[in-house]
Amino acid sequence: MTQPKMQQPVLDPSDADRRKGVRRTVTILVVIVAAFFLVSFVQIVLMK
Amino acid sequence: MSHAATHDQHDDHHGAPKSFFQRWCMSTNHKDIGTLYLVFALVMFFIGGSFAMLIRAELFKPGLQLMQPYFFNQLTTMHALVMIFGAIMPAFVGLGNWMIPLMVGAPDMALPRMNNLSFWILPFAFTLMLSTLFMAGGGPAGGWTMYPPLSLQSDSLAYVVFAIHLMGISSIMGAINIIATILNMRAPGMELLKMPVFVWSWLITAFLLIAVMPVLAGAVTMLLTDKYFGTNFFNPGGGGDPVLYQHIFWFFGHPEVYIMILPAFGIISEIIPTFARKPIFGYKAMVFAIASIAFLSFIVWAHHMFAVGLPMGAEIFFMYATMLIAVPTGVKVFNWVSTMWGGSMTFETPMLFAIAFVILFTIGGFSGLMLALVPADFQYHDTYFVVAHFHYVLVTGALFAIIAATYYWLPKWSGRMYSEFWGKMHFWNSVIWVNVLFFPQHFLGLAGMPRRIPDYNVAFANFNMISSIGGFLFGASQLIFLGVLIHGVWFSKKKATDRVWEGAKGLEWTVPSPAPHHTFEVPPVIHDDELAHGHVND
Numbered sequence: 001m002t003q004p005k006m007q008q009p010v011l012d013p014s015d016a017d018r019r020k021g022v023r024r025t026v027t028i029l030v031v032i033v034a035a036f037f038l039v040s041f042v043q044i045v046l047m048k
Numbered sequence: 049m050s051h052a053a054t055h056d057q058h059d060d061h062h063g064a065p066k067s068f069f070q071r072w073c074m075s076t077n078h079k080d081i082g083t084l085y086l087v088f089a090l091v092m093f094f095i096g097g098s099f100a101m102l103i104r105a106e107l108f109k110p111g112l113q114l115m116q117p118y119f120f121n122q123l124t125t126m127h128a129l130v131m132i133f134g135a136i137m138p139a140f141v142g143l144g145n146w147m148i149p150l151m152v153g154a155p156d157m158a159l160p161r162m163n164n165l166s167f168w169i170l171p172f173a174f175t176l177m178l179s180t181l182f183m184a185g186g187g188p189a190g191g192w193t194m195y196p197p198l199s200l201q202s203d204s205l206a207y208v209v210f211a212i213h214l215m216g217i218s219s220i221m222g223a224i225n226i227i228a229t230i231l232n233m234r235a236p237g238m239e240l241l242k243m244p245v246f247v248w249s250w251l252i253t254a255f256l257l258i259a260v261m262p263v264l265a266g267a268v269t270m271l272l273t274d275k276y277f278g279t280n281f282f283n284p285g286g287g288g289d290p291v292l293y294q295h296i297f298w299f300f301g302h303p304e305v306y307i308m309i310l311p312a313f314g315i316i317s318e319i320i321p322t323f324a325r326k327p328i329f330g331y332k333a334m335v336f337a338i339a340s341i342a343f344l345s346f347i348v349w350a351h352h353m354f355a356v357g358l359p360m361g362a363e364i365f366f367m368y369a370t371m372l373i374a375v376p377t378g379v380k381v382f383n384w385v386s387t388m389w390g391g392s393m394t395f396e397t398p399m400l401f402a403i404a405f406v407i408l409f410t411i412g413g414f415s416g417l418m419l420a421l422v423p424a425d426f427q428y429h430d431t432y433f434v435v436a437h438f439h440y441v442l443v444t445g446a447l448f449a450i451i452a453a454t455y456y457w458l459p460k461w462s463g464r465m466y467s468e469f470w471g472k473m474h475f476w477n478s479v480i481w482v483n484v485l486f487f488p489q490h491f492l493g494l495a496g497m498p499r500r501i502p503d504y505n506v507a508f509a510n511f512n513m514i515s516s517i518g519g520f521l522f523g524a525s526q527l528i529f530l531g532v533l534i535h536g537v538w539f540s541k542k543k544a545t546d547r548v549w550e551g552a553k554g555l556e557w558t559v560p561s562p563a564p565h566h567t568f569e570v571p572p573v574i575h576d577d578e579l580a581h582g583h584v585n586d
Contacts, residue, residue: 021232022159029224029228032258033220033224033262036263037265037266040263040265040269044269044281
């Protein structure tokens with residue numbers, strides 16, 4: 001398949017949406033992981 | 049499909065930093081970090097493999113040959129830890145790093161700096177863990193499962209626990225990165241149900257990782273506090289219960305098994321359609337089967353501990369839940385075979401490994417079904433039958449899929465074709481000797497030979513000798529792989545085309561070979577005809 005010659009990247013209008021999406025996804029996942037660790041920690045402290 | 053609009057042409061690495069340190073230690077490029085993961089996994093594979101060679105050398109004949117039992121226990125423990133956390137998992141992360149952005153049309157991973165950190169934690173974690181072998185008192189010797197009270201006897205527990213925490217942090221960061229990438233960075237038109245099955249398999253695996261790695265962290269922390277801080281979680285003398293550890297560990301451990309096989313399912317689902325020159329049979333069923341297997345992995349953990357004396361109701365529940373996994377797994381095997389049925393098949397090295405995967409993984413699955421039966425498991429538990437079972441799943445399953453993926457995508461990575469002759473030599477040697485290595489272990493287990501024991505009854509001598517010979521030759525066969533890789537990356541004269549394989553479909557094949565340092569800086573325009581799964585709703 002032929003490839004294009006040097007081509008300038010253009011600003012992607014969906015870029016801002018992506019950034020927002022990444023931030024939201026990471027926030028949710030980090031909260032889940034932190035909650036898991038917190039539950040583990042609380043459980044360890046309560047059970048000891 | 050449109051071309052990938054990039055700055056690059058076929059033969060350069062335009063954009064990659066010139067300095068070695070900048071490029072490999074400071075990298076935020078998904079391809080370079082993927083390469084780092086794959087090289088790390090290969091090194092760990094040979095280290096873990098050398099432990100396996102020592103184990104098989106000791107078991108070559110009855111009686112103690114080469115080492116004391118305590119060192120043998122260290123070897124079995126380290127072999128498993130290195131292979132699971134150092135070879136198989138990083139290899140899949142490396143493949144994911146390399147291929148997921150290329151497959152979904154993303155310019156890079158969503159969180160490139162975290163990607164760098166995820167990788168660079170690993171060499172430190174494994175240096176820490178392997179260094180315990182050279183310490184007074186030696187390395188961990190209680191098995192990779194680290195059951196107390198045995199594991200608490202080890203002086204190196206704190207090192208290993210810290211190393212496991214580091215690996216866990218690395219895995220969680222990697223998983224967050226993969227989920228964020230797949231959910232947010234796909235090119236316009238790359239809908240979820242048009243994604244390659246490999247991407248789907250990694251998305252589901254990443255959720256498994258996030259769910260269970262904190263559980264492992266909790267379990268090993270409790271071990272640590274039991275040993276050094278006077279707690280009694282697992283000490284019956286202080287009101288604790290060692291069986292509690294087994295529940296917690298296997299709540300992590302069983303999903304962990306699927307973490308090591310789901311990406312393999314994804315890889316095989318990419319390779320078979322390419323070399324059968326047909327779209328995968330039942331794309332949606334394949335995706336839902338992976339999700340079903342992932343869900344079921346959370347409700348089967350106690351099948352690892354039938355012999356501890358669970359209530360009858362629990363044993364029956366876990367037995368049936370485990371057997372249920374055969375349904376979605378059967379769907380997958382059926383669909384792989386159906387994809388091949390009537391296809392214009394060719395048998396290049398990746399396809400050979402993929403077909404071997406389907407056959408041999410199925411054998412491992414069937415022995416798993418046997419182990420799921422509570423009454424039978426009382427006989428099989430802690431015997432070589434279990435060793436044979438999980439090596440069929442993890443070696444001819446996970447490892448064969450990783451090797452298949454390496455042959456499949458290596459030309460895209462390096463821009464050169466590997467030697468098909470030596471690839472096939474590697475395949476036939478591997479597939480023959482791996483069966484000589486592991487198949488006799490079924491018989492040893494059924495005859496009652498216990499696992500993790502350096503000496504055995506003379507009645508087991510013949511099968512052990514056959515198994516060891518298979519082991520040495522399987523190990524030697526992997527040197528062919530190393531040679532093929534070195535030749536294919538640096539010395540092969542045969543240039544790879546962009547599409548590499550005639551039947552290959554998907555975005556990754558639209559970029560030049562070798563894949564330029566930066567790809568899809570402008571999102572590609574996607575036409576369904578060129579996607580492997582572009583018409584799933586038709």
